[in-house]
Amino acid sequence: NAGVTQTPKFQVLKTGQSMTLQCAQDMNHEYMSWYRQDPGMGLRLIHYSVGAGITDQGEVPNGYNVSRSTTEDFPLRLLSAAPSQTSVYFCASSYSGLYQETQYFGPGTRLLVL
Amino acid sequence: AQTVTQSQPEMSVQEAETVTLSCTYDTSESDYYLFWYKQPPSRQMILVIRQEAYKQQNATENRFSVNFQKAAKSFSLKISDSQLGDAAMYFCAYRKGGSEKLVFGKGTKLTVNP
Numbered sequence: 001n002a003g004v005t006q007t008p009k010f011q012v013l014k015t016g017q018s019m020t021l022q023c024a025q026d027m028n029h030e031y032m033s034w035y036r037q038d039p040g041m042g043l044r045l046i047h048y049s050v051g052a053g054i055t056d057q058g059e060v061p062n063g064y065n066v067s068r069s070t071t072e073d074f075p076l077r078l079l080s081a082a083p084s085q086t087s088v089y090f091c092a093s094s095y096s097g098l099y100q101e102t103q104y105f106g107p108g109t110r111l112l113v114l
Numbered sequence: 115a116q117t118v119t120q121s122q123p124e125m126s127v128q129e130a131e132t133v134t135l136s137c138t139y140d141t142s143e144s145d146y147y148l149f150w151y152k153q154p155p156s157r158q159m160i161l162v163i164r165q166e167a168y169k170q171q172n173a174t175e176n177r178f179s180v181n182f183q184k185a186a187k188s189f190s191l192k193i194s195d196s197q198l199g200d201a202a203m204y205f206c207a208y209r210k211g212g213s214e215k216l217v218f219g220k221g222t223k224l225t226v227n228p
Contacts, residue, residue, distance in 0.1 A: 031214045042118070042205055042218030043159075050214070058215065090159060094214060103216065105159035 001026050004106035006091050012112045013081045021076040021109050023091030031094045032074040033103075036060065036087040043090060049074055081113045116141045118208050120219035127196045128227050134181075135191045135222050137206030145211030148182070148189045153203040153221070162204070165189065167211075193224075201226045 007022045025032065033048035035058075045058030049068040063085055065077040074093075078085060088110050094103040117140045127133035139148070150162040165173045165182050172180050177194045193200055206219040 033214065035216075035218075040220060042207075042220045043216070044218070045215055048215060088157060092159075092216075102161050102164065103214070108157045110157075 003027065004091055004093050004104050006089075006106035006109050008109060009107070010110045010112075012114065013078075014114055015082060017081050018077070018079050019081065021078075021089055021091075021111070023074045023076065023106060024072050025091075025093040025104070026072065027093065027104070028071060029093035029095055029104075030071070031103075032068065033058070033092050034064070034066065034074070034076045035090045035092065037090060037108075038087050046076065046089075078111075081111075083113045085111065086113045087111060116143070116146075116208050116210065116217050118206050118217050118219040120206055120222050122222045123220070124223045124225070126225040126227060127193070129196055129198060131196055132192060132194045133196055133224065135193075135204050135206075135224065137189045137191070137219055139187050139189065139206070139208050141187070141208065141210070143210050147209045147211070148180075149207040149209070149216070150178070150180070150189075150191045151205045151207060151218075152200075153205065154199075154201070159205075163191065196226050198226050198228060200224060 004025045030051045034046040035043035037043045047066040049055045088108050091106040092103045119138045146167045148165045152160045152162050163175045179192045181190045203221045205221045208217045
């Protein structure tokens with residue numbers, strides 16, 4: 001298993017540009033989520049999904065869109081990038097339900113918005 | 115809303131010594147889970163240890179153990195026989211029972227001196 005993969009590893013954008021951060025997992029996990037990590041802060045939840053076709057907002061959803069068309073993929077879209085979105089983005093996944101399984105994190109995508 | 119507080123932005127320890135990282139949390143829930151994640155310079159988030167709130171026994175994983183004080187809402191991490199590879203950011207995290215969403219503290223940077 002590759003686990004949770006994220007692409008790209010690093011990206012530079014200009015203000016107003018759009019892009020999609022990719023996240024994929026091959027563990028058949030129902031639950032997937034996106035976090036952002038800023039200096040001096042812990043990870044904060046952006047959006048999450050409990051299964052294909054189901055998404056919901058986390059703590060800091062503004063400026064981001066998500067969709068979940070397959071179990072494996074959970075892309076994060078920035079429609080019009082802003083400097084405030086400069087951050088490190090982590091995708092995570094886990095089995096969902098009663099057993100409170102451990103969440104597995106991807107390696108992160110570092111995004112710089114100029 | 116649940117909050118997680120790590121009051122020590124930085125800690126240092128001598129190799130082979132023991133260090134304790136502090137974490138407190140605020141919740142009105144009775145069913146929840148607590149975690150310690152390690153983030154080395156590679157930025158990968160690695161689960162160190164987890165604790166179920168309904169368990170009175172403190173969790174241990176090799177050199178890592180926790181002191182879970184439910185009434186005080188305290189969840190500290192003890193690292194015994196510290197190794198150079200333990201140097202990293204350590205994040206305390208909370209998850210409510212029935213939810214997959216993690217709430218993180220701001221982290222503690224641990225330095226291990228040879």
